Amino acid sequence: MTDSTDDQQDRIDTEAAEWVIRLGGGKLNPEEKQAFATWRSASPLHEAAFQRASSLWSDLDVGSREKKARHRRTATHVTTAGIAGLFVLGLGIGTGWVEPGRWLADYTTPVGEIHTVHLADGSTAVMDSHTALSVRYTASERRIVLIDGDAWFRVAPLGATEHRPFVIEAVRGTSTALGTQFMVERDPDGVRTTVTEHSVRVVTRPPDGLTHSVVVAEGQSVRYGRDGSLDTPQAAPIAAITAWRSGQLVFDNEPLSEVIARLNRYRQARIMLMGARLRDRRVSGVFSCSDIDGAVSSITRQLALRSVSVAGLATIIY
Template identity: 30%
Template sequence: MTQDTLSETEYDAITDAAAQWCMRLHAAECTDQERRAFEQWRDAHPLHAFEYEAMLEIWEVAEHLPRPETAVDVAPRQPPRSWRQYAVVAGLCTLALPLAAYAGWNLGWVPDSYQHYAATDTVRQVTLSDGSQLELNLNTELTFSNYKDERRVTLKKGEAFFSVSHDTQHPFVVRAGEGRIRVTGTRFNVWMYQDQVRVNLIEGSVLVSSNTALPGDGLRLGPSMQARYKHGDYMPQISQTYPNDTALAWRSGKLVLDNLTLNEALPLINRYLNTPLMLADSNTGLIRVGGIYNIKELNNLAGSLPKVLPVYLTRNKEGNPVINPIPQQPQKN
């Protein structure tokens, strides 16, 4: 089962299974055997883990719903022990949810729509419920929630290009790492690897904050500007981009390394790898690399590095390939 062959029915089946597992794992009588079965299901496909994480977000949102004051305690003395009984309990709960959900929407607590997307081994194009167009790079996961006071995307990992539907009364906010990008309607790209985030603005304007806990909306970007931030940054770093900038080459299936140091190149490369490359030491990171690579073939890059750079590969105890410099021979006089 691969990302580009899943039908809508298969997606729905995964979502339903994720909802059942979320409900079951939160039950007090959930057994160790059931938890092991869940782990096997979760690890069987990347989308299983992603859909389950999405269900956890919905579960957390539901905990904020106000409880009806007239609710009657109808909990049985013995907890339900079958999926059928759980379905009945869930059905009864839905009778009280519409009013609570409406109150939660008006208070800005609860979204009226929630979407979650993942792209694994192929670039994926999606349309959000507000009409915004997104293009997801390989190994990308994100969610979209439509609240009364804002449209919110959470980029969990990877990279996405946004063409945001204009709505001045309903800002569009992307949360990535510890920061956020706030817009009303524009075109921009967000790249994220571990705690590093890079924002490239193509059209319109955005406000970029490196930490949502800090006051204010951040720094404003204009077209052909870039913002970078990472964990602990008080403010994002702003720079100008140029017509030959290659940050969006992924949309054509390419990764362009323009004479970068390995320190600069590895986050761009590792974003695509099953097992990230490591550097033997700080001096190794100063070696420069260039070239144009197919993003679907980057897992083969490690083996080719010794052919183009003065390096050799070893493996650390975790199994990661480590890039080591070949010692330079002293020149003879």
Template identity: 30%
Template sequence: MDGAVKFAPPNVAPEVAHRAVEWWLDLSSGSVTPSQRAAFDAWRAAHADHERAWQHIQAVSGRFQSIGDSAAANAARSALTLPARDTRRSRRAGIKALAVLLFAGGATWSARHRSAWPGWTSDLHTATGEVRTVTLADGTTLTLDTASAVDVRFTQDERRVVLRSGAIMVATGHRDGLAPRPFVVQTAQGTATPIGTRFSVRQAQDATRLAVFEGAVRVVPDAAPSAAQMLRAGERAQFTTNAVLQREPVASDAAAWTKGILVASNMRLGDFLDELSRYREGLLRCDPRVASLRLSGTYLLADTDLVLETLTRAMPLRVDYLTRYWVTVGPART
């Protein structure tokens, strides 16, 4: 067994589940009147299925809160505060999505999910959409990209930064005495040792992406030390546990994220939205019918909703919100 905690959803009609979700949203708003409270109590007492549905929501939503997973709570707040341009139909769709989450998708939570996101226990981490710069004891500057996490392991022999997830920009410091210790960035695929440099490291699913802006970086794949290579300023490459892959020039805008900017230069819309999705919570989908459209421009990551709105002004697109946390970009209606 993997330590799963299971909440078997009750066998109730969809309309009962939807009404239970509506009550949950209303009660979570903090502005319930005595008459609404009385109506809620009457609804619970009217049928056994109503009470069973309510108890299930309490159990599932309580588990979300206890593990720090705010997806359901965020979705609830979003459904309660839909923008004025959204219709009652949109609210109904949001409630339906929450019912699916609470009565199906949220029915099982595994204890292993607690450790799935390494930021919970790492020395330094950022939330989704957050970019933060910190200075280490030796004067090294680390800029952490969205949803990134690192451990800092400085010993008497070396200065090691372990990239657990996301991406970092490193500007190595020089306040480490007369005999500076080696500085090493470790990823899931290997190590990167800089020589007086500024470089970025991004942990992808099966590879590490590295770009050198100043100086040089020695890359050593974990399973093939003999395949080590030196990357110099203006070069970038990916490396796996076995090899350093083909080198390419570093794009002029490769460090734009450190300033909260996403730059697109004749970029596929599907790829652009994949990158944008890293800076917002929830699910951002691209309809395959528009994924191959191309765009160029500079976009501020601080307001991803505004970025999506800007796309609809510049391209034949529409953005459909099933609450703020379920978003699809598709072709404009004709």
């Protein structure tokens, strides 16, 4: 029996990752050198996988004592430090990890911290890890700008002393409370609004100038894209979506790529996948927000994968 194309690619990607890790750990002995040369020349697929793995390893700047030593010797030089800072910033922006608007936010949470904010009107915002928001209250509106991350809101209702609508702005849309409890999440692809009590009106404004609007009922979620495209509301697993408020992450048959993106919100050292075929592997489980290493271990066991942590910079799953 022969491997399917996908299985063969997964196997080659795993072997490539193992060779790159072994090369990064020090010099190979003669027998290992010969084995590596034989493997690398066995197929163009091997060479292509090795180049991809090497590129990822190089981007992380790991496995090289010489580079680390040179960095330490020059760390005090302002020019080198500036270039290094720009590199890290650029890498973060490229992955969606650093949102420039965070620097202007009224409230932020660092990685791994969940924080509750009590707003001036009596409303409450529970901010997830690595979240940023700005408060823009005026005489006619209570507006919150969600700059980055996720937040759950308990809204002080309209009444004799409060006539202003409560609005969350994110990307090309707004979520206006028609009740009292809902959650808004930003991710690289857009925004999701989930209603936990009463209802919310979601409005988007695409670049073409047209306005799209929908009312999301209790127990539903709706997504809109960064281009302002608006989906149809769907029933939502409310308990799972909001579990982070009690320190848990719940996944039910979700793609590994999405699970990793979520886990990455809770720790500084990034988790990365090596091998495109891994992205759609499915994951189920309940994990602690405060034990992401344990989550990685559990997921790799569940999917029969491997992982390696590199110099405190990243964990690579392959």
